[in-house]
Amino acid sequence: MKITPKKKIHATITVPGDKSISHRSIMIGALAKGTTEIEGFLMGEDCLSTISCFQKLGILIEQQKDKIIVYGKGLHGLTAPTEILDVGNSGTTLRLISGILSAQPFFSHLTGDASIQKRPMERIAVPLRQMGAVLKSNSDKLFAPFTIEGNALKGITYALPMASAQVKSAILLAGLFAKGETIVIEPEPTRDHTEIMLRYMGADIQKIGNEIHCKPVSELYAHKIVVPADISSAAYFIVLGCICENSEIVLKNVGINQTRTGIIDALIAMGAHIHIENETIINGEKTGDIIVTSSQLHGTTIGGAEIPRLIDEIPVLAVAACFAQGTTIIKDAQELKVKESNRIKTIITELKKFGANIAETDDGMIIQGGTPLKGCTVESYQDHRIAMAMAIAGMCASGQTEITGAECVTISFPNFFELLNKKL
Ligand code: S3P
Secondary structure (H helix, E strand, O other), rough: EEEOOOOOEEEEEEEEEEEEHHHHHHHHHEEEEEEEEEOOOOOOHHHHHHHHHHOOOOOOEEOOOOEEEEEEEEOOOOOOOOOOOEOOOOOHHHHOOOOOOOOOOOOOEEOOOOOOHHHOOOHHHHHHHHHEEEOOOOOOOOOOOOOEEEEOOOEEEEEOOOOHHHHHHHHHHHHOOOOOOEEEOOOOOOOEEEEEEEOOOOOEHHHHHHHHEEEOOOOOEEEEEEEOOOOHHHHHHHHHHHHHHOOOEEEEEEEEEOOHHHHHHHHHHOOOEEEEEEEEOOOOOEEEEEEOOOOEEOOOOOOHHHHHHOOOHHHHHHHHHOOOOOOOEEEOOHHHHHOOHHHHHHHHHHHHHHHHHEEEEOOOEEOOOOOOOOOOOEOOOOOHHHHHHHHHHHHHOOOOOEEEHHHHHOOOOOOHHHHHHOOO
């Protein structure tokens, strides 16, 4: 994909639906009694993998015009798959579905692509085994491909060793089926879409301080779900609006759940002109229009509890930091090493090709902003967020940029380049 820099962008954009909420709408819809109608579903590869896995578990899922319809069969309606469940590139699918499959009275075999096979699954195996499930792979620590022998589970109290919404969600989904209460203790708050949607569909979930309590219920009940636009996809255009001169970009109906808005807070702390209008709440999720105008950014330090609130936006935040005056430090972000690529390494390697002054640390990076970026050839490592972050860098660099392996944006944002090249 070739990127030609643009000056003076004025646009109103609706980015596709939230990936995290789309996954959950299929999974929780499948476990609910009745028909779940989903509007704004993200038709990206990762969410299509979730649909395909639940179809293999006996759930009828249809597309009707621009809606997805899930014919849920209730909490105990899944049936044994006759094929291997393939999650493709999707860590969220694999970790969350494992929580559900741990409680089923059948055996499942799971796999995924080369990247998923390198991502740590021991983090879900430890609590799910404590609940009574049997998860096995060919290695000491659990990696895909692996098998799950479901069981009658018991509730546990589990303190997460790392802030992870995926691990939290796997345990809570298993907890729906367990005997007794399940309690997850978080070191820092992470995205709470699972809790919000489960409660909306009738589960007994409560947040008490940093603990999430899930008590078993006899059924969940289907309700219509409207998926807001994904703030993680909006983030590319939010940063672009900040770093491109004489510009204004409006992003419509974006999910602004406060566990996800770290990118907005970080950019505002860097001097960005961002404001939100038309706030409303739909199926328990806050949404709004985000308006961003060109801003002279300055460096900042980001770490601790801010990290889970912007973990997926760090690649594009690093691009923003290249255009900020002074130093930006990103710390406590070691989780980046186990994403679709080792994002500490891939961000740094690729931004250096543009001439950025950026250095690796143990748990993040240090960026000296203000050096003008020069267009170049970069690669995606088949990591969608690296491809899109590099496209934003290319939009504000001098000369042309070429991204190899750019087609991987279909994982989370199939029309990204169309919006970037035609709409702006
Ligand atoms: C996600 C949680 C985050 C995030 C991922 C999606 C989710 O991962 O990075 O892209 O939908 O729950 P962790 O919870 O493992 O940090």
